[in-house]
Amino acid sequence: MLEEAFKSSYTTTWDVRDYAADLSPRQSGSNEELEKKLLARFPPIYETAGSDIPYLDQPCHITDRQGHILLWYFPEMFSEQLRTFIWDHTGSLSPKKRSNGTWRDHHPENEGVTGIVNLSPSWFSQGHEGPEDPLRASADIQEPANSTYLQNVLLANAIVGTIYAVIQPDLFESGLATFEKLANHAEALDDPINIALRVWATPFTGLS
Incomplete structure (x- = not known):
């Protein structure tokens, strides 16, 4: 499973350091205007909101554009x-x-x-x-x-x-x-x- 996750990767268009710099110390997620600005600058990997988003059921990892690993995904890791x-x-x-x-x-x-x-x-x-x-x-x-x-x-x-x-x-x-x-x-x-x-x-x- 670990080997599969290493080999399968998805990449964002942005740098996680830029994302961290744009977050305030009291970021609550409740400021709608601020959230819209963040979403525009740091979009998800798949921007469609419909059924076009693929269902991932295999191990993988997600990185930013500089290669920093943001997420590991291990479905069915436990039996x-x-x-x-x-x-x-x-x-x-x-x-x-x-x-x-x-x-x-x-x-x-x-x-x-x-x-x-x-x-x-x-x-x-x-x-x-x-x-x-x-x-x-x-x-x-x-x-x-x-x-x-x-x-x-x-x-x-x-x-x-x-x-x-x-x-x-x-x-x-x-x-x-x-x-x-x-x-x-x-x-x-x-x-x-x-x-x-x-x-x-x-x-x-x-x-x-």
Whole structure:
């Protein structure tokens, strides 16, 4: 699948650095006029809005005109059996039930598990992000149900990590280096961090 994705590519007519430069720090997507200007300057690969847009069901990647990779597409990366396994165990998560009404954490009723789960074996507490502040395991990862979930999806996270090592080797190595440093200072870390690290099988420092 990775080889197929490498060989099949699509290219935009614009440079992603120009796109990033045109975005404001508070870009919300709700300013209709601004969105029209951005769309005119940075059009999609296929500009038709009808049935002429091809349906992509094979692995591929998308780059800008300078060759910067913007997207990897891996359809059916997980087998149906593994997807079902992951979905079944998602029901064991223990999310925060309170919603602030935004699209990020508000879901229709009767659509399975809802809420927010922030999992990280080691991060800075909000408002305590200075060089002298201690690292903490996220509150959610200390919930037994959420820790069990991570144990159950070890294989899926390992697969994602393997793919990440191929398509983003620098970031993958950076993630591993972070966890290696944590392991080398295990005695100085809180017990919740060390417990969380035992079930953490991804190069990312956090999952939501």
